[in-house]
Amino acid sequence: MKRKKTNNLFYIKKLKILEVFIKILITRSWDEKSLSLISKKTKFTENEINILFPEGYYDLVRFSLDQINFELERKFQTLNILRLPLHIRIKKILLYKFNLMNRNKKFYKKILYNLLLPSKNQFILKQFYKSVDLIWYIAADSSTDFNFYTKRLILSGIYLRLMVFFFNNSDLNKLEVLLDRDLKRVSKIPKLKAKFNIFKENIPNFMRFVKNF
Numbered sequence: 001m002k003r004k005k006t007n008n009l010f011y012i013k014k015l016k017i018l019e020v021f022i023k024i025l026i027t028r029s030w031d032e033k034s035l036s037l038i039s040k041k042t043k044f045t046e047n048e049i050n051i052l053f054p055e056g057y058y059d060l061v062r063f064s065l066d067q068i069n070f071e072l073e074r075k076f077q078t079l080n081i082l083r084l085p086l087h088i089r090i091k092k093i094l095l096y097k098f099n100l101m102n103r104n105k106k107f108y109k110k111i112l113y114n115l116l117l118p119s120k121n122q123f124i125l126k127q128f129y130k131s132v133d134l135i136w137y138i139a140a141d142s143s144t145d146f147n148f149y150t151k152r153l154i155l156s157g158i159y160l161r162l163m164v165f166f167f168n169n170s171d172l173n174k175l176e177v178l179l180d181r182d183l184k185r186v187s188k189i190p191k192l193k194a195k196f197n198i199f200k201e202n203i204p205n206f207m208r209f210v211k212n213f
Contacts, residue, residue, distance in 0.1 A: 014052050014063060016042050021060050022107045030057050030114070058123065061111050065127050069134050072097050076138045087183045089139040090155070095176060097135075098166055109167045132156050158182045 020041045024034060035056070039046045053059035075096060081089045101108050115124040132152050136143075143151055161182060165175055 010052060013044065013048070015067075017044065017049060017052065018060065018064055018067065022064065022104055025110055026104070026106045061115070062127070064107075064111070065131070068097065068100050069131065071100055073134065073138055082140055086139060086141070090135065091176075091179055091183060093135050093138050094159070094162065094179060095172075097131075098162065098172065098175060101166070102172065105167070112163075112167070128156070128159075132159055135159075 017038060020038050024030075024037055024041075028034075035046050035049060038044075038049060042049075050056070053063070055062075072093065076093060079092075081092060084092075112124075114120070115127075129152070132155050135155065136151060141151065158179070162175060162179060165178055169175070
């Protein structure tokens with residue numbers, strides 16, 4: 001994954017806009033007035049904002065999620081985790097990501113809610129895959145071919161389960177216990193078909209969360 005240049009003027013502007021976008025979305029729904037509010041609070045014209053985020057809300061959400069991924073990757077560049085077993089690497093990466101999201105939990109919960117509409121399924125699935133793929137990348141997974149995809153599918157099931165728990169609970173220690181349990185289950189299951197069941201088991205939990213959101 002390419003890193004963004006933090007000294008880039010456009011990037012700095014986008015960060016300032018993102019900061020205001022997060023505050024606005026926490027307190028109100030996105031509508032035709034939102035862009036004007038961002039403009040007033042950042043002192044960038046609406047035209048400047050449109051140039052930086054041509055797809056509006058979607059680009060702002062995409063940039064916010066990319067920032068989390070960027071911070072996650074940057075953090076683990078400074079840590080030597082390759083000496084650790086793979087499941088421990090995955091655990092550390094996931095826990096750090098949820099700690100990052102916890103800083104603006106209401107915001108991430110709200111964009112998830114907004115993206116669960118059927119018309120936005122393609123967008124959320126793409127972002128979800130990007131997150132899972134990055135976790136394996138940071139963990140230095142060298143799988144190829146079939147294993148490359150099956151590992152991402154299995155981790156997707158675990159990640160879904162953790163997201164449901166995270167947005168409905170405030171105790172990150174309990175989230176860690178849940179993660180340990182799932183990783184332990186995966187490590188002890190020799191057959192790939194049984195591992196897929198972890199993914200299938202968590203889909204109903206996620207759909208119940210969506211229904212009751």
